[in-house]
Amino acid sequence: MLDRYKLGVLLQWLIVFLLSPACEASSLGLTVHVVPLDDDGGKTVRAHFSVITPSPCPDLAAVCAAGEDCQAHRTSLPFSYTQPSPAWCVRQWQKTVPSNYKGVFSLGLHSAFYVAINADPKIRANNGKLNRPPFVALPPPLRASVNCPVDFHVSTKDLDGDKVQCRFARADKGECRDCFPHSFLELDEESCTLTFTGNAAPGQYFIYLMAEDLIPSPPSRQILNNPPLSSVPVHLSLTVEESASSCSSRPLPLDGTPERDSVQFILPFQEAKFNAYYNAVQESVVEIAVVGPPDLYRVGFASVGPLAKMTMAWIRSENNLTQILPVCFVANTKSFQSELRCLWLYQREMRTLPAGTELRCNQTEMSLVLPVTSLVDVDLTKLQLNSPTCPVTYNNTHLTAHIPLGGCGTKAVHAGSELVYTNTLKTVHQTMISRRPSLILPLACRIPGAQVEGPYYLLDMPTERETFGEVRVWLEFHLPGQGPLSRFTSTPRFRSNFSPQARARRDAALNNNTQTGSQLKEMVKQLDLYVMSNCSVSRAEMIVTECMESETEDFTGSEPILEKGCMMSNSTLEIITEKSTSKIFRLNINTMKVSGTKMYVECKLNLCIATRPSDKCPDLCGNTSRSSVLVDSVFTSTYSIRSGPVSLMMEDFMNRNESISPTPSNNVTDAPPSNVTSPTEPTSLKPATPKPGSPKPPTFPGSTPPSSQIPNMTPTNATSTGNTTTSQAPEAAASWITGVILMSISIFLQMNLLQ
Template sequence: MLEKFKLNILLQGLTLFLLGPACQASSLGLTVSVVPLDSNGGNTVEAYFSAIAPNPCPNLSGLCAVGENCRVYATSQPFSGTKPSPGWCVRQWQKTVPSNFTGTIKLGSTEMYVSIKAGPIVRANSGRLNQPAFVALPPPLRALVNCPRNFYLSVKDLDGDKVRCRFASHKQGECLTCTQHSFIKLDEGKCMLTFTGEAPAGQYFIYLMAEDLIPVPMIRHVTENKPLSSVPVQLSLTVEESNSICTGEPVTTGETPKMGSTLFVLPYQEVQFTVNFMSQLESVLEVAVVGPPELYRVGFTSIASQAMMTMAWIRTENQLTRLLPICFAANSKSLQSEARCVWLFQKEMTTLPAGTELKCDNAKMTLVLPVSSLTNINLAELQLNSPTCPVTYNSTHLTAHIPLNGCGTKTVQSGSELVYTNTLQSVRPYTKVSRLPSLILPLACRIPGVQAKGPLYNVSMPKEVEIFGVVRYWIEIYLPGQGPATQSTRSLRLLPQRLRRGAGLPSKINTTSTSSINSTSTSSINRTSTSSPSTTSSPNTHSSTLATTSYAIGSKINQLDIYVLSNCSIGGAQMIVSNCITSNTSDFAETMPFLNQGLVAIDLFHVIV
């Protein structure tokens, strides 16, 4: 009886395991871009791996064994995201493997089974090795229970072949545990996945193969069109509980690039674009991105229903594939936008003609190009980034002197190097149609970084006393026309009701104490006194009048000159007195301003600094 009970428990456990969502996966996403190597006839390929692993993000150790032709990409700004929980990160590396390769790759605690079928096939139409299809890797996909939606994969083929996506087959050795879920449909011709919504909450894994086939005209009936190659694609779909709302996910707006658009990139050229999203129900938490190494993402903002982020990539010397996908999607708390992908196409450049010289110095680059190498090129159509910079030529050579800070020269940073770039290219009027070839010649001067060596150094700012010395301030009060700056004193035009009466004032009052007057200085000091900017009378005319004026004891005093002086010995230094206050008591318990931000508040004093 006990044995029968144990057997029932075991059968129930197996049933729950088979019917429930997948709990373990090789990865949250994986694509492999394959480039056959001409050096050995395509029997080996350069495989570029992009894998999405769950957090905690695994390190890159163990991916490359000693002696392998392998390299990892530890980028300065890794690709990562928080949705689905507990988050994820992208790991990228490349390795030389056989054209037909199967094996398990371990990335931290995650194991990925990979099957590549890219046996060397020489194309009859070009005589070159066939290039397998490229598939862009989107961020981890998300959906809601009972909410159907479609997921499009972005695919490209350098040979122009038709690309088909199909489920991986265990019988063909393309996967180990690749269960096909009944709630996920696949349109093979469009590479479109459809989630029917009929799945419980959980995380599910999808194993596909992308194949390239020779295009066949629709008028021909072909019974069998065998694929030229097959590369693996692994995706994850996280289904979350629904609040019965299946619409309202973030949507792209503005000038966000369209799905599958291609941006052509010249050497040392920078490409940049901005993605915009609108989300009515929930604010965008992040823009999840999977792209090539050293793709910059800056300026992420999410305000109310609007979100945006800018991405940029600089083409430097690299060993990456010619086609580089960038996929992005906006994640809110429970919703995800469509995953949209953009392709960067690294244009292949031919070798410079023999005799071409590009010299670089600290101020300019000089190009000398043999005219004989420019067959059927209209030399009059050639110009630099800026059409205002001349390009000269004669019967033998074309010459251009290009300043590093002009003629449209741009500056980009490549690792520790600073690179100045310009382009010599054919430019034709839009109204002109020509069958003549056009020239595009990227020009670049690289300035290597210099590492400073030697003892440690310290930077400190000198103290104020070290610059100006010990500075002393004092105040002197004079009758108008009797101070040390009599040629600069000017009288204020005072209203009769505001005149003040002074009794028994001496001709000079020297106040070295600030018991009755306090001043505030806001800058350095000049020994040369200047007059207040608040007066409007002519200094020469008025000072002459003041010099001949006498004051009797008991007479009315309309104005006093107050001098704020300093002993600063630095030539050219200036002092600005912004505020002065007066008080009837020595403790300044009650004060009254008479100079406020350069304006005279009372009419008794004329301040001179």
């Protein structure tokens, strides 16, 4: 009886334990960037949390209690993605905690996470300052396939120049709860590289690491007792999936994608902008997943056949974020993930300028007066603005410059709700290496958000409809030599010569003969598939990425006609026409795998405009290894169109007027049907800068706007191509325009501290 009672109590305890908040959710990813506070000698730290949680995204209301030194980062540009399933999102906040901290924090009602920070204050002997713990970049959730080994590099940086290494967290040290190393994971502690051996069953696994900084030592001399200066937690997740094909089918980054662990230095109000390009041969990229600082813009995502691209940008406004900020990204297909890449944004520290420095802003220009005495050993003859054509004058006492808001390389960016005009006065050396001091002087005129409100500052991105017109796409089927483009199909010229053109023309001529009674009882031998659009933009081109046929309406069993824009067999040939916004494919029914008397066809396509008149949109079957084929093109969203039943009996086909869908159907609606693919993000266009009161400039697709103007881009049901408009500051008193200047004087060789 007693044993039964004990067993009942034990079962109740286990149920309570398993349903407790600490066990309800595991972190899909977590990092903490720790910044010691000088006010109390490092006894407390500012902890910057980044956490990946399953969707739906939990609320941040619970992370900051009343009276705490805490800030939740709520952004209009959330990081939210779909792969791996279930969907996931990123939550970020910062909070002051003890330097030696262990605790559980909650997100929403069903997510609780345990963290352990060991950052006890230590004064560095080399500079007498508090030691700064290492920074670890948070990657998107990791993915791998069964029996496919892969390495995952965890990107780290240390502002003190210390050596950073990683190890598995230990429960006996209070660093994690219920954590243990997985047998299929190996960790190179020196390089912080995880290796998945491939020997794991499909499922989701959680990884708990600690990143530590150690005093570096020369290779020739090893320090025997070199304990870590601090330890910070790193949580990762790995989703192992069934392998759909070979292990070499991962998306590959193309030229122009930031290199792993690269660094971009950013001045105040400067924009850091970079692109990611991928080539995915096996499967198309469904998303480029990114984890980065709050208000990191991600725009212009396009996935066309094997190619994919996206633009990312971050503008440095006034913030209390960490000095270095990681951005990690991967390309996800349905079954695969590209290699992980992370770059770091380094916010340069600025020095305060001496008394007598003055920057004035008015309606048309900013004027700078700078005491020469503050520029010790700086070569004044080497100073210039963003544009070298604008003069910088100086005498024995002062340097002066008059900088128009609409010239001299002045740029307009949006920092939060403010409109900021920026320029930079800097030293330009003739050689890459110089031991003379360099001047970097950011200049900014800020227009408050209250003044920005109004028609002149409305950022209006033209929709896909405005760029490509009211696009409609549809399918038609015709016998060779018939249909609206019969002049091209009666004596066809083929783009791909899977069969001799002479025989193809002879076959086409036979099909053009008047059908006899006996022939009407036969199967159709050849059929022309018309992929049509009504787009009338002169430089627009159609790219058909995929077509498949099936004998059943639900496409449970299907055969490819085209994949990645390439014809899959000699049963299909493309007929060359003069109509760039439509395509015709000659289907040889005799050699296709069609056993019944009818079939259904589904195609996916994009419309494209090359941004330069001398260029063409990408040939998906040609050389797709260059990133420029996507950079120099503007795309619509991907349209998916499906035919009704296509009779393959000659008599039935003739009775139906040889066409299944003669009337164009509009697939771009406010509520698109299920056969229209999800829209991608808008493609960027170059902004015009009209004067106040001037008419809105015409839209021209093809160039790139400052990503600072991206927040107001609104995707439509199809991929929107966009244009931003800004203007000069309206006529107003200079009192509400604030001048901001900061300075950095340093030796050039010191600029590479994080390289």
